[in-house]
Amino acid sequence: MAVPHLKSWDVAVVGEIFADHIFTGFPHWPQPGEEVIAQGYVRELGGGSVNTACGLSRLGRRVRLVGLIGDADFDWFEQRLGEFGVGMGGIRLEHDGTGITVSVSMRDDRTFFTYPGANRGLAEWLTVPAVIADLAAARHVHFAMPLSRELAGSVLPALRAAGCTTSLDVGHTPAWLTDPANLATCREVDLFLPNAAEAALICGDPSAEAYLAWASANGLARTVLKRGALGALAMAGGVTSQVPPPVVEAVDTTGAGDAFNAGLIDAWLDDVPLGPALERACVCGALCSTAPGALAALPHSPQLRTLRERTYRS
Ligand SMILES: Nc1ncnc2c1ncn2[C@@H]1O[C@H](COP(=O)(O)OP(=O)(O)OP(=O)(O)O)[C@@H](O)[C@H]1O
Ligand SMILES: [Mg+2]
Structure with missing residues (x-):
């Protein structure tokens, strides 16, 4: 018989939160002073x-999203997060506006303009004991942010003492990825989750083999390597696994890595070993890429199970 979990949440997801403004269909990139129409x-x-919070909630997990937004956006966030079953209880409202990303898509490339807004208060907020207690009420805490060494040194031991496991996706943050001080943080989390470009910055070599050798030599407990349409690799206790992704018609891979994280954490909570867990993660990443934007095609459990069985059991 399954033992009931006493924690309030399966996963707390903490990190920067943005309002994305996505412009598409420009004829060309404007010259300085010129206007172009989207x-x-x-x-x-x-x-x-x-x-990742919405991805985990779609998979049926009890999720606490922890982060900062501008108070003017409360209604919008409550309504949209509510569509995924994610509540606002872990959100703090700031007078400073919500962080903003403006994404400008040309035919072959995308350019981003970012204003951090309320996210600038995140690191300091994570030193507040009540916020750590909020995170510690979850079985697993996922950090979707470049967790500073100083903050990691206080937060990770507190979470471990409270019986939480942890994962970290720092995103494409070259300053974090190339700072040797952060190696200790990579070791201290249970799951370190870079994509290929991020892994290349960490180990100074673009090959997957070099990253896995680096992770093993530096004593990382577990890591994965997200490789876009090539699928993913994992290393746990010196053993590597590799999984190709399901073949899908990808229309927009924005957020595929975050959906992948949701699938991986979902499997982790079910005590699935890291190798087979990659299947769940790759199916989530692949399905996410089948519709525009990061949220529209996040799978429910039955969709995940169906495509996983078709892909990996046939
Ligand atoms: N074109 C694709 N076809 C099938 N699966 C894909 C495709 N692109 C991504 N995936 C799946 O999603 C996973 C994560 O994608 P990717 O490696 O692009 O992560 P990422 O760069 O961190 O993404 P992001 O930061 O935009 O969320 C891949 O490991 C793969 O399993
Ligand atoms: Mg990513």
Whole structure:
């Protein structure tokens, strides 16, 4: 018989939160002083924390999203997060506005303009004992942020003492990834989750083999390597596993890595070993890429199970 979990949440997801403004269909990049007209525009919640929290909730997990937004956006966030079953209880409202990312898509490339806004208060907020207690009420805490060494040194031991496991996706943050001080943080989390470009910055070599050798030599307990359409690799206790992704018609891979994280953490909570857990993660990443934006195609458990069985058991 399964033992009931006494914690209030399965996962607390903490990190930067954004309002994404996505402009598409420009004829060309403007010259300074010129105006160009977009064919399309959408506004959506953004940030790896939001994407992974919504992904986990879609999979049926009890999720606490922890982060900062501007008070003017409360209603919008409550309504949109509510569509995924994620509540606002872990959100703090700031007078400073919500962080903003403006994404400008040309035919071959995307450019981002970012204003951190309320996220600037996140590191300091994570030193407040009540916030640590909020995180510690979850079985697992996922950090979708470049967790500073100083903060990691206080928060990770507190969470471990409270019986939480942890994962970390710092995103594409070259300053964090190339700072040797952060190696200790990579070791202290249970799951370290870079993509290929991030792993190359950490180990100074673009090959997957070099990253896994680096992770093993430096004593990381577990790591994965997200490789886009090539799928993913994992290393746990010196043993590597590799999984190709399901073949899907990818239309927009924004947030695929965050959806992958949700699938991996979902498997982790079920005590699935890291190798087979990659299957769940790759299916989530692949399905996420089948619709525009990071949230629209996050799978429910039956969709995940169906595509996983079709892909890996046939
Ligand atoms: N074109 C694709 N086809 C199938 N699966 C994909 C595709 N792109 C991504 N995936 C799946 O999603 C996972 C994560 O994607 P990716 O490696 O692009 O992460 P990422 O760069 O961290 O993404 P992001 O930061 O935009 O969320 C991959 O490991 C793979 O399993
Ligand atoms: Mg990523």
